[in-house]
Amino acid sequence: MTKRRRREILRDVEDLIKKKARAEEELRQLEVLMSTKRAELAEIEYNLHFRHCFKKQGIGWCESRGDSHLGRPSPTLSVHRLRIVERLLDIEELFPEATGRTPLTENQPRCFASRACKPRSYREAPPTKKPVNTSPCQRVDGRPKPASIMTVQQKGGRISQGLKGDPFRGDISATLSPTERRTPSHEVPQSKPHRGRCGADRGRGSTATLHIATYNTRTLALQDDLDHLQEKLEDFKWNVIGLCETKRKGEGLMELSNGTWIYDAGKTEESPETKGMAFLVRKNFKDYIEGFCKHSDRVISCKVKLQEGSLQIIQVYAPTTDYDDEEAEKFYEDLENAIEKKCANTVIMGDFNAKIGVKDEDEENEWIGPFGIGTRNERGEKLIDFCTANRLFVTNSFFKKPRSRYWTWESPGGDYKNQIDLILTTDKTTIQNTEIITKVDIGSDHRMNTIFASFPDVQELLLKEALAKEELRQLHMAANAKRTELTEIQNVNVVINERARAIEEARELEAALRAKRQEIAKYDEEIAEYRTLKALLPD
Structure with missing residues (x-):
């Protein structure tokens, strides 16, 4: 073997050593990325675990603000938290509007009208139906x-x-001020609501x-x-x-x-x-x-x-x-x-x-x-x-x-x-x-x-109206709760999708790691062969 051939072998060995070093560096980077992905996947699994546990107990989910030393969200209880529904189908059947699929659905003389005021304790959302009168005047x-x-x-x-x-x-859209001011026919003073x-x-x-x-x-x-x-x-x-x-x-x-x-x-x-x-x-x-x-x-x-x-x-x-x-x-x-x-x-x-x-x-x-x-x-x-x-x-x-x-x-x-x-x-x-x-x-x-x-009793009529309004308000609150629960379920689906994506990325990283290891092993084999040849060459 000539000196020229010997120099070529030495140069090839040096190139292989450099390629191996680069591959080892890439392997370390992949291992760091894999470690990060495993941490993210563990975080997702942690969230899903607690969401599943709290859903079983009928308790809502809330993330704490950095109160965990692991940097993970922790479950907290609150009286204002809403329950997570067991099945999305129930929500769609009861409140279809929450899912966005099916939205709820004479020439006479002049008069001066006035509006009756409701009781002071009921001033919430506007109702949509009249109360049923149960005591008709015969x-x-x-x-x-x-x-x-x-x-x-x-x-x-x-x-x-x-x-x-x-x-x-x-x-109350109009009042009489000052006292004893005569009201035009198109204005109607509103009397103040009272109790008792x-x-x-x-x-x-x-x-x-x-x-x-x-x-x-x-x-x-x-x-x-x-x-x-x-x-x-x-x-x-x-x-x-x-x-x-x-x-x-x-x-x-x-x-x-x-x-x-x-x-x-x-x-x-x-x-x-x-x-x-x-x-x-x-x-x-x-x-x-x-x-x-x-x-x-x-x-x-x-x-x-x-x-x-x-x-x-x-x-x-x-x-x-x-x-x-x-x-x-x-x-x-x-x-x-x-x-x-x-x-x-x-x-x-x-x-x-x-x-x-x-x-x-x-x-x-x-x-x-x-x-x-x-x-x-x-x-x-x-x-x-x-x-x-x-x-x-x-x-x-x-x-x-x-x-x-x-x-x-x-x-x-x-x-x-x-x-x-x-x-x-x-x-x-x-x-x-x-x-x-x-x-x-x-x-x-x-x-x-x-x-x-x-x-x-007119007062009983007002009470029925107030009860009807309160019932409607409760229905609105229930609808909002169902919408919140649906949003929570959708958030769980997002987390599940993130988990699936993280798992897929982890699999791709694992495949890349295996390929790099195989590449490094191949470099090791070639380096070993060249070193064997080098040992056989005369000085």
Whole structure:
């Protein structure tokens, strides 16, 4: 072997030694990377292990903030943590929206409406359905009951407000400021929510007694007259009072200094001849008023929310005998048009300027009772015909009272006393009693006439609405919990995918390590051969 060949062998040996060194360096790097991958895989296995354990126990998962010396996430318990669902199928069946697969799915007169406020303790997410009413107000006249509580509608100039999808109302969007500011027809003041008793007197069971009165004041033109009436009403139990002959100007709703609402339907440029009518609503009863409406110069109405439907209260001021029959016919026509057939109950009250007298013994008329005073006149006959046609009971005639407790008007000098202020109703079974109030006297020749009416408790209705809202809120919370649980499951799937990817990368690294080791072994064999040849060569 020549020297040239010997130098080539030595050069090849040096190249092989260098290649082996490089391969050994690459092997060390692969081993470091493999160690890192094994640590990552161990971390993933650790997470999966604890997630599986906590899922079995129905406890949510939370990672601690570096509280482990190993740098691994550790499980912690929390009262706010949500449970992980056992099966994704259950979530998809119960809450398909969480998976993103199937999303949940007349020309009438002007009125002034108000919104009832909800109880203070319920102000959460908006509900989507009405509560089922379980205590309907029964009719005795066979007329159909309304299927649901009124919805918010505006047709022409009419605004009537009630439940529409959201059974809970309570966002206070308007207030009366300053006090006694007259409200335009398009604005409605919101009464503040309150706790405790509702405006009506609650008795045993699920009924509430409403005190509804009518009064011909003769005049409330001056503020002093109105203040005097408020003073007289302080010691008198009442919820809604209808007034006539107020002789006040303007039309609208305002709040008095003591919190009482007064809805005026007085003199305007369009109706300068009207005597003026009004409604008074006690402060603690404003929450249950659905709205006010002026039907004519002699007919106004308001609505009270009941368990089912509404109670319509109509205040009237009939023309006196000084007016011709044509005016009387127009009055009864306007009154009949004002009666809403869909209301569960209707109360019509006011100064009818008609004497129905005492019912004859042989008179067969179920709409008037056996008690009263005086003799029926022509306008009284017209009123009885109207009651018969519209199935209205004259409540004043069904309760026996002393003779002095029947008359509602007296002539100047007190020579004549007649019963011309009356209260009619579509359901006499709701009327507990009628009374003539003598202690409310502001100088009028009329006396206040009131009824005690028992209806399913309005407060119970509010409670049902509140419970329905709370139930819906719980459903929303459950849906959010399910979505969170689904997200947690998806996170587990991500970890599983990371684990699979890490395992695959580890396998690839192991294959590369084996290849490098084989390459190094091959280099070792070649180096050994060259060294053998080198040993055989002469120096």
